[in-house]
Amino acid sequence: xxxxxxxxxxxGLEFDVVEFEMSGEEMVxxxxxxxxxxxxxxxxxxxxxxAPATFTAKFLGRRAFPKGFPQIGRxxxxxxxxxxxxxxxxxxxxxxxxxxxxxxxxxxTGRSGPMLFIVHRMIFENQNGDRVSVVDWRRVLQPEEKxx
Amino acid sequence: MSDGKRRLFSQVELGDELPDxxxxxxxxxxxxxxxxxxxxxxxxxxxxxxxxxEGLPAAIVPGIMSQGLLASLxxxxxxxxxxxxxxxxxxxxxxxxxxxxxxxxxxxxxxESRTVEIDLTIVNESNETRVVGTAHVALxxx
Amino acid sequence: xxxxxxxxxxxxxxxxxRVENYxxxxxxxxxxxxxFVLTEHRQFDGESDYRAIEDEFGMVILKASEVETDYxxxxxxxxxxxLLHAFDFARIDLPLADVLEESQRCGAVAVPCHPGxxxxxxxxxxxxxGDVEGVQWIEVFNGGSRSGEDEASLELARKRxxxxxxxxxxxxxxxxxxxxxxxxxxxxxxxxxxxxLRSGRFEAESWMSxx
Numbered sequence: 325x326x327x328x329x330x331x332x333x334x335x336g337l338e339f340d341v342v343e344f345e346m347s348g349e350e351m352v353x354x355x356x357x358x359x360x361x362x363x364x365x366x367x368x369x370x371x372x373x374x375a376p377a378t379f380t381a382k383f384l385g386r387r388a389f390p391k392g393f394p395q396i397g398r399x400x401x402x403x404x405x406x407x408x409x410x411x412x413x414x415x416x417x418x419x420x421x422x423x424x425x426x427x428x429x430x431x432x433t434g435r436s437g438p439m440l441f442i443v444h445r446m447i448f449e450n451q452n453g454d455r456v457s458v459v460d461w462r463r464v465l466q467p468e469e470k471x472x
Numbered sequence: 473m474s475d476g477k478r479r480l481f482s483q484v485e486l487g488d489e490l491p492d493x494x495x496x497x498x499x500x501x502x503x504x505x506x507x508x509x510x511x512x513x514x515x516x517x518x519x520x521x522x523x524x525x526e527g528l529p530a531a532i533v534p535g536i537m538s539q540g541l542l543a544s545l546x547x548x549x550x551x552x553x554x555x556x557x558x559x560x561x562x563x564x565x566x567x568x569x570x571x572x573x574x575x576x577x578x579x580x581x582x583x584e585s586r587t588v589e590i591d592l593t594i595v596n597e598s599n600e601t602r603v604v605g606t607a608h609v610a611l612x613x614x
Numbered sequence: 615x616x617x618x619x620x621x622x623x624x625x626x627x628x629x630x631x632r633v634e635n636y637x638x639x640x641x642x643x644x645x646x647x648x649x650f651v652l653t654e655h656r657q658f659d660g661e662s663d664y665r666a667i668e669d670e671f672g673m674v675i676l677k678a679s680e681v682e683t684d685y686x687x688x689x690x691x692x693x694x695x696x697l698l699h700a701f702d703f704a705r706i707d708l709p710l711a712d713v714l715e716e717s718q719r720c721g722a723v724a725v726p727c728h729p730g731x732x733x734x735x736x737x738x739x740x741x742x743x744g745d746v747e748g749v750q751w752i753e754v755f756n757g758g759s760r761s762g763e764d765e766a767s768l769e770l771a772r773k774r775x776x777x778x779x780x781x782x783x784x785x786x787x788x789x790x791x792x793x794x795x796x797x798x799x800x801x802x803x804x805x806x807x808x809x810x811l812r813s814g815r816f817e818a819e820s821w822m823s824x825x
Contacts (some may be wrong), residue, residue, distance in 0.1 A: 331517045336517065337603070349508070350509050350510075350511075351509075353504060353505070353509035354505070354509035354510065355502050355544075356504075356541060357501050357502070357505035357508075357509055357537065357540075358505070358537060358540030358541050358544045358569075359493060359495050359496070359540075359541055359544040359545075359548070360540075360543075360544045360547055360553075361547070361548060362547050365547070369706055376540060376543060376544070377543045377547075377555040377558065377559060378536065378539045378540050378543050378555075378594075380509070380537045381539060382509070382510040382512070382536055403535045403536075403562060404536065404561065404562055405559070405560050405561040405562050405605075405628075406536060406539055406559075406560060407558065407559035407560070408539070408557065408558050408559075409556070409557045410554070410555055410556055410557070411548070420516065423709060431706045432627070432656075432682070432706060433656070433682045433686075433687070433706050433733070433734050434733070434734055435564075435731065435733050435734060437733050438706060438707075438732065441627070449528035458609065462561075470707065471706060471707070472705075486638055486639070486642045487639070487643060488643045559630060561628055576732065577788050579631075579635055579638075579639055579786070579788055580632070580635045580638065580787070580789035588788070589635065591630075591786045591787055591788040591789075593786075598761065601758070602758050603672070604786055605630070605786075606630040606786060608665075
């Protein structure tokens with residue numbers, strides 16, 4: 325599998341746009357199960373009630389990969405890590421539009437053997453057009469063919 | 473829990489350690505996260521036997537929950553902190569019903585932006601690093 | 615002289631540490647390190663110039679690489695333009711034999727790292743596929759090792775008579791200095807490091823409980 329060709333063909337291409345409505349109940353469940361104690365995360369009655377910092381990391385678009393992206397290895401792969409940039413608070417009732425593209429592709433070997441890392445970037449804007457967060461999801465695929 | 477005191481940027485120094493967090497990753501809590509918060513009720517997260525069938529040693533804490541735990545570590549240390557960026561690498565699974573520890577330490581401070589960098593880790597009972605990462609955090613100034 | 619021979623900066627895809635922050639941390643925590651070597655993944659960083667940071671903090675900061683071979687990961691000290699042309703540092707399937715031979719030819723030193731680690735360590739590959747000639751040094755202490763892995767590395771070094779180095783494999787600032795190499799000679803350049811490794815006058819140390 326030619327990794328450079330894969331990058332040329334797919335990196336930067338926007339392949340999904342989807343809307344999500346923010347639920348206060350889900351925010352509270354997230355905050356409480358993750359051990360948050362600050363009222364701005366746990367109390368919907370707090371004047372500054374907002375989603376916990378990494379809340380947007382949970383959202384998946386309609387597609388994990390662009391249409392036509394080659395099947396690599398078996399299954400959807402596993403989650404190797406996430407980064408979340410927080411630009412503005414997310415409030416209950418906000419409607420976020422998330423745009424997805426592949427930000428990077430690179431090969432690596434590790435404890436799991438040869439791997440292909442696909443960085444899936446989702447950019448979230450709220451109903452006012454304000455960017456609220458950027459989430460990078462490093463998904464690892466384990467190719468069956470040799471990478472070049 | 474936080475000690476209730478305000479923590480200002482001026483009070484923080486490179487090398488300051490955040491109080492360890494011993495999170496509750498018992499099955500009921502992880503189940504609630506997976507079901508109610510994140511809507512990802514896959515067997516690998518909420519069923520030990522189901523996880524073993526997938527080749528895992530036991531049910532595992534979702535990576536995004538581990539990241540959420542590390543964010544709460546920061547907020548417990550400084551309730552007014554605003555995390556600007558958090559980046560976590562899931563090196564190995566954190567097992568449900570285990571006793572992991574979340575740790576953080578300040579590794580840089582920026583007087584101009586009033587922000588700090590914090591190294592974050594989750595280790596298991598054998599002190600092996602399962603999750604590693606960093607957070608860029610804005611602290612209150614007054 | 616004590617150096618951490620295996621560290622990563624933000625130049626590596628999965629590392630978060632800035633070089634200046636490494637230095638600030640070492641000084642603040644009074645870690646008795648004289649310097650460290652940046653061994654970036656699958657590349658040699660020929661661009662970055664850390665001399666000003668070296669001067670500011672009184673540390674030795676050297677540059678090297680961690681490449682990926684068919685026998686696991688390998689640290690390469692003494693990367694030259696010749697060596698950069700000899701094989702593609704970005705590949706994940708370099709023949710170890712080629713890396714060893716070309717490093718030797720170009721005056722560099724190639725050291726299999728975390729050899730006790732499953733799938734990406736020398737031990738597992740030797741067990742599966744047999745020996746490879748030309749290894750002289752291995753990393754016996756690695757800051758990211760799990761239980762049993764450094765023990766396997768030490769055993770391999772003992773059996774084969776390999777020189778053993780230590781490195782933290784740090785990807786975040788606070789992990790630097792977990793494992794180190796103590797040199798009898800002064801090391802202030804990559805050439806002196808290569809020479810010191812070839813001399814055999816060094817010893818690996820694990821400081822895991824200290825840092």
